[in-house]
Amino acid sequence: MKIDLFITCLADSYYPRTGIAVVKILEHLGHEVRFPREQTCCGQPMFNTGYKDDTRTIAKKMIDVFEDSDIVVTPSGSCAAMIHENYEVLFENDPVYLKKAKALAAKTHEFILFLTDVLKLNLTDLGVQWKGKATYHYSCHLRGIGVEGGGAKVVDVIKQVNGLEYVQIDKPEQCCGFGGTFAMKYPQISGTMVEDKVNCIKDTQADYVICNDAGCTMNISGSCQRAGHEVKFITLAEIIAEGLGLLEVENV
């Protein structure tokens, strides 16, 4: 398969190792990965703040960049949901781009769901072997691509990793309080929400938090750092790549 990677702006600048893992895994599985270099951002920050016109220009660019792709894979559930749920809203009154937006949504997949639902892979069968005690943070926007609150579906995939000791977190369905603009406008509420999340993480006594969305990672890891709670944040893609020997195990 020819697979085009949408890295997302946050992973590009802040969490490049996630992208590296995705590329290595897909190549390891025998697929050709391409990276359309003109891509930038899906426009979610503007959209969620209410700047629809600004978002429209960005969304158009995204649609154009990936127009010729067969399949688009992105490590972020949040950005995938943006394309799936919101691009249509943006182009309600633009039949040409509405059609294109729907086409992009139809071929855009979040990386983990791409492995499980499209490639129908099982991590145990794949031979993923990884040591560590980890919990999982469910990122809310997975709701937008059909993963129910709490993310039991992803937890099932995580449990396929041989050697990984999984610890369930309390209140898995509860938002970490990021919400982009929300965190800026309501730092108090957002702050108490993330503190709640950090406490739940502490209670798990896990060494790793598997968090596949860069936005949540920035928020929760920043709060752990502030609270002095030592825990490593890693994506499932990185775990798989490490577990297949495609990436060196490192102090993330």
Next chain:
Amino acid sequence: MSSAPGSQTTASESVELTMDGHDILFPKLPYDMKQRVQGATNNAELQEFVNSATRMRDQMRINGCKDAFGDNYDKIRALAGDIKQHTLDNLDYYIEQFIDNATAAGTNVHYAADAEEANAICKEICQKHNAKLVVKSKSMVTEETNLVHELEAIGVETIETDLGEYILQLDHDAPSHLVTPMIHKNRASVGRAFARELGVEYTDDPGELTKIARRVLRDKYRQADIGMSGGNFMIADSGSVCICTNEGNGRLCTSVPPVHIAYIGIEKMIPSRKHLPVFLKLLSRSAIGSPITVYNHIMTGPKRNAEPDGPQEQHIILIDNGRTEVLKPETREMLRCIRCGACLNSCPVYRKVGGHSYGSVYPGPIGALLTPVFKGLANYKDLPYASSLCGACYEACPVKINIPKYLIQLRSDLIGGKHDKFTDRVFFKLWSFSLKKAWMYRLAGKMAGVFLRLRNKGVKNKNPYLNRGWVEKVPGPAAGWTEKRDLVTPPTKDFRSWWDEHQKSKGGK
């Protein structure tokens, strides 16, 4: 303070509010949410209290709905949403049908364009019957119109009979939740209010307190001249009103007094009796996880001649009060709401700030939508932003109102109306502009990286793709961020750098 077995939470005195109930729901406009939120987020006890109560109910919803509907849970929500949407799309037809059928059953139907008119009609009926005492069951729309205060002002004693509402009325407090109105109150405050207002000996035992309320209220039902209710559903094909309660006060209010007045918002319509079971199956499960409310009372007209008892006169006041404003196509979906409260229970923000923070009769996610549309977006600018857009409400809503989508829509309307800050506007314009070309985007990213790394600390890894560090304080638009958490700094190399190297290494092979 003792805690009875089975009690979910206990809280101390600090949960109590100092504001009068009326000011909580009808604040000075434009409403400043942030100020009130500050109080709520600083009140750890209130937070813990509301948090555990709502989480418990949310879990009960999930269990109740999954047990009953299994994989059809989503489908029955979609069905209920479709039925409501269809009704709203044809609301003029169904209202006319309802009026005809209710009239045929002997009901007097009245029309109220706004709160003032609704209350005027109600007061006239009271005066016609020379009413001294009105007992009423829970109704959000009477909160909207501030009915109780207005009736009291003309000398009609008006008693809330839902236990929670009764307590709030005694304590001059205001509801903070659609279904469990006193979710923010603890037993000690109830005990004190009872001792103070009813002259009984102080007790904080919920069972004892309930008994006291029962005793007081039973006399009131017997003496009341008029019984009032809201309405959970109006059924167009029979002209019936359905009220759903667990305590039985709704049925008493609509059975014992000689006159019954129902206050109902026009959006409560459903097409037919055949549609009712869908909603009865969803309402209570969504609210508290139980299969159905204890009493579902379907009323069609006043008592028939041959019937021994029941009200001799029934009045239904159909109320608009802003609803036709919401009925416009852009916002119509919001009117599907059946007030189950599931969106409140599932909302991580509501769990932290409680219902009073929303400064209106309708709190929580659905309140953040309805209030700005009812009362003017400019008056409630803060509300649409008081959400992390996590989507838990949409997942919980039994009629599938896409609440996050409409919150964003309202944000966009605010911006369209130039209600945003100038600095925000410029910031997002520049950001959006930089995303037009990959090179500009990358340059901006690099510059931000360099700037942030100036204050870097805590770098743990030498790998240029992993050498992230932390900043404790940033100025400018992101200052809010570092109030509560550190800001991560980007590693020195981005993904694109790796991609280029990767391509080179592949080419070299």
Next chain:
Amino acid sequence: MTRSTRESFLSRLHKPLGRTSTITNVPTPPEVDESIARLVQPDDDLFAVFCEKAAATGMKVHQVTGDSLYETITARLREENVRKLSVSMNDPMATESAIKSAGFELHDWKAVPGKDGLDAQFDLDAGITDVHNAIAETGSLICQSGSSHTRGMSLIVPWHLAIVKKSQIMPDLIDFWNDRSSLSPDQMPASIAIITGPSKTADIEGVLITGVHGPAMVDVFVVEDQ
């Protein structure tokens, strides 16, 4: 202030709906898809389902035969120290004579009509009713108003005892409302109560309390009629 009329009120609706008068062709609402909404099938064991669900709501369920019915009822009445009660049903004779001959004081609600009639019921210890139907899905009792039915007996008394015949049990709420759907508004009883358990509240700190306004106890006697 000029008052809203039916016409002026409806015209408020027409504007957002994008028309100037009410649509004339009858709209077709979505059908209730039973494969989604039905929770109990007609060929399920309705008796068993009803008893289980009714018990789960906190009602006491007694499975009785026609012969043991009155014995069971009077034994329960004695157990709870009932003194004065009343009966509201289509055919109260047999029940009333069983109650009287067991030595309980029987209140004749028909002798006090209207509001005073209900008022008198506030002093009773219990009320016995039949039901118009019962619903297996939820374990609910259907009590309708009618010439031989006072509303108070399932509402005002602290203890409601209901007699359900096995043949009255309907599978699902859907069946009940399909059945009542063809009645014209004036044929509908003024009051249909779907009762599912004793009166409940959890308003104070989420602590569950039964018997806040309505009956604190509900006993259901399910008669296995042939």
